[in-house]
Amino acid sequence: MITSRISNFMTGEKKKVVAVLPQGGAAAENPKYLNCVENGLGLREWLESSDHTFITTADKEGPNSELAKNLHDTNVIITTPFHPAYMTRDLIMKAPELELILTAGVGSDHIDLHAAADKGITVAEVINNEWDVPAIAVKAYDIKGKTVGTAGGGRISFEVMKRLEAWDVKRVYYDRHQKADRFDKNGIEWEKDLHSFMSKCDIVTVNVPLTDQTRGMFNKEAISKMKRGSFLVNNARGSIVDQDAVAEALKSGQLGGYAGDVWPQQPAAPEHPWRHMPNHAMTPHISGTTLDAQARYAGGVRDMLEAWIEHKPFEEDFYIVREGELASQYQ
Known part of the structure; x- marks a missing residue:
């Protein structure tokens, strides 16, 4: 069953991709603000040009949510740590066609990784090559020598x-x-x-x-x-x-x-x-939502989708669940 679903993806069968993202509102008027329903991580034109179905929604809670309504035939779910789709075992089991869950950012704790592994679903995340060390303190000290x-x-x-x-x-x-x-x-x-x-x-x-x-x-x-x-x-x-x-x-x-x-x-x-x-x-959870960070993880999501479609592996560090096995840090 798992092999069949993957091979169908690779042979050009059109797929359904659901991205759970926050509403952008006025921020979405800036085309560089990718992490929102309106701008869909910049993926819509690319996916729809190949006749894949691409749905973006912020509605993720409860049995009548847009996420729940689309589970029965969704192949790929994209989520973020900032507006996470909590992919519980129950939801994963209600998604018979699901083959790939991508986190646009770092951290996949909103996903039941054991359930994903049990069903042979691949889980991966976009790991940035940069990190800004917070320099926030309420008392002033020199960091030198500490x-x-x-x-x-x-x-x-x-x-x-x-x-x-x-x-x-x-x-x-x-x-x-x-x-x-x-x-x-x-x-x-x-x-x-x-x-x-x-x-x-x-x-x-x-x-x-x-x-x-x-x-x-x-x-x-x-x-x-x-x-x-x-x-x-x-x-x-x-x-x-x-x-x-x-x-x-x-x-x-x-x-x-x-x-x-x-x-x-x-x-x-x-x-x-x-x-x-x-x-x-x-502060609110904003460390990964600068415009530069959005461009990085939106690009990373596209790179992984392209690799998945072309039957190419991801970078090793991107895998969280692979072929039924969790990455070492989650074991």
């Missing part, structure tokens, strides 16, 4: 560390899968124990995907191991940290500041504690 740690040993962490090299800081990676000893050849310290890692850092940046293993990983106990007054920056996923532990640590002074643009619930409710806690620098 110890900056990144949780996660993947591509984004590498880009963060590369950008910090010129700032004369001590750099520390935390990666429980890392097999290297204390120092690598570039003089960057590695830690496989989270609490030891936290105790060394003046600033910790969170750059791991949200998985069963990382959900709530920065809890009260982990934060208590940090230097008093240190900073925590999270642009990965809100649920990787314990929201109440963060708020409590800011009030007590254990954390000097917390910054990020990801929330446990998006959009966050008006009464969410992170809106009112002291010494925070929180």
Whole structure:
């Protein structure tokens, strides 16, 4: 069944692609603002010129949503971390023709990856080659001479560390899968124990995907191991940290500041504690929605669709689920 669906795609059969995107409103009048229903990641003309069906919708919740109504014959679903289509096992099982789920951006925690693997559905995401390290703090300190740690040993962490090299800081990676000893050849310290890692850092940046293993990983106990007054920056996923532990640590002074643009619930409710806690620098989830970033991940989605149609593989780092197996960071 799986092989049949894939081969049909490759032999030129016309496909149905559904993209779940936010409404752009006035922003959509700018043709460079691609991440919206109106402009459809810039894919409409290309897909429809080859007689594929392309549907864009912001309506994604409930049994009567446009997403639900189209599941029965959809071949490809495109979603984003900013307005995610929560592809639960139930929805995946209601999509008999689904073969590919693409995340236009980084992070596929809104997809039941095990269900996708069980059905032989490929899941991939556009991983950017650039990352802007947040420089947000509510108290002014020189970064020179400080110890900056990144949780996660993947591509984004590498880009963060590369950008910090010129700032004369001590750099520390935390990666429980890392097999290297204390120092690598570039003089960057590695830690496989989270609490030891936290105790060394003046600033910790969170750059791991949200998985069963990382959900709530920065809890009260982990934060208590940090230097008093240190900073925590999270642009990965809100649920990787314990929201109440963060708020409590800011009030007590254990954390000097917390910054990020990801929330446990998006959009966050008006009464969410992170809106009112002291010494925070929180914004809406916007780090991946600059016009330049939109152009990158829209182009990445098109490249992967073209590769899929032409029966060519994706870049290895793009695969999240492949041939029934989850990528190592999600296992």
